[in-house]
Amino acid sequence: MNDTAAEAGRLAVWVGLRKAWAVSSKDMRIYYFQPAVLIFGLVFPVAIFFAFMIGRDVDAVSLFPGLIALTLFFSTTTVAPFSVPWEKMNRTFERLLFAPLSMSEAVLGKVISAFLFGLVVSIFPLLIGIIFFGSSIEDWAALVLGLFLGSLCMATMGMLVSTVRADTPPKVMMVLNVVRLPLMFMSGIFIAIPTLPYYGRVIAWFSPVSYCTDLFYRGLGFRDYFGLLTSVLMLIAFTAAMFFASVLRMRAWNR
């Protein structure tokens, strides 16, 4: 009897994951190449990075952990804040509610599409750093964990922002940038956390982006601040908290 229940449970989880994947693959086809996603997710971080770098006497290699983090942060957090209000506005989000799809599965589907987008996009600055600027990977585990957990965490953050009470993508994008811009400066993207002043290092603890950036610094052979285990645990904790908050907010919206 217990085996049967466990088997039914595993099957339900598998079916749920397949449904979430259906939402993700649909999002990939529809939203990855939307101009707003490309501009806010790709052009924006590259422009900000060059605006910061050009004219400053800094070693380009030391900036690549920050560029990867910035690209990951902007690309992953752009997808859901565009797709969710777009679908609410066009009432296509209701399609997900008509189906036997739990809100957790719907949110997971949205998060996965943003996660994969950020993961693929952030590989490019990494490759550019390695091929053209001589960056080298010193700690594979930190880099890979930073890419995977960081992308997942930022995708969930984007999902949480997309649940704000706004009816159009531009309004949600505005809220998103209000959140993103301060986080960009308090997370060690431009200046590594260990070199920040004391108050900067304290503030960095409150930003999930800090842990992701710190893992990239460590992965590319620079001094980190939090340590591998702390960064990993904090990213998991932020991801879980923001995921459940997103589900609760979406349920409240649906009611």
Next chain:
Amino acid sequence: MNTSIEVNGLTKYYGQLLAVDRVSFEVETGEIFGFLGPNGAGKTTTLRMLTNLTRPSEGSALILGMDTVRDSLRIKSVVGIVPEASNVFNELTTVSNLTFTGALYGMRRGQRAGRAAELTGLFDLEAHRNRKAAELSLGLKRRLTIAMSLMHRPSVVFLDEPTSGLDVESSRLIRDIVRDLHRNGVTVFITTHNMEEANQLCHRIAVIDHGNLIAVDTPERLKQAATEAQAVEVAFDRNLDPGEEEALSRLPCVSELRALGDKYRLIASDPPCVLEAIYPFMNERGLKPVSLNTFGPSLEDVFVKLTGKGKEQPANE
């Protein structure tokens, strides 16, 4: 016969506004059940509560024996929902919209492709299989919306104003498909303010107004409630002068005379009585009938009687 939908005291408040007031009714399995009322009457709110898109403030509803709130996901796997707005993904093709919907119901790839091919044929969408939904006309989008709701072969289908704003061809196709669903044992719940559609399609009709359920019965039994609204319609071979019109309105059993273009409609509770009197009237004045028809009460008459609204009001809403 089994009951597919059982509604008990369903109530919905939006803030202080009472949108649906203790509505109770049952829908038998395989029945086409119409929910008739003007805009704002509470039709869509009731439908959204039945499909758990909105939580009821009070009361409960069972679909196939499952509670709409507690067993929401199980219910959604066996019902199809067609909203009033055609909410297809404009960026996806017709087939992709269908297969994506199938994926949400856990259908496997092969099943999805097969069912999508079947539905594009049924809804006459083959020529538009690979066109993006954004390029489809209103009627084609509506067909696609309904096709998407049928991907998983539901046992109960909820349609919210299915033919509203559509051309004649699309409306007829959709009505034929609803009849097919009934033949296949599917329970169909339709909300509409189109009385003729309700009359043509539904086995039973519930009339709702201001959130209150006023009547639930078959169309013909409902019409019996407005027998005084029967009519004889006659067109003569020449125009009547005012005196002749006055005489026509004074024929036995005629309660009201309405001039409708080149015709006259004589409202009466007993049409045969009017027919007996109208031939002498024509003979005395040398009139010949171009057409002469009797009419039973329409659902519109029933609606007017039940709700006390102006005759043209429901049609305009």
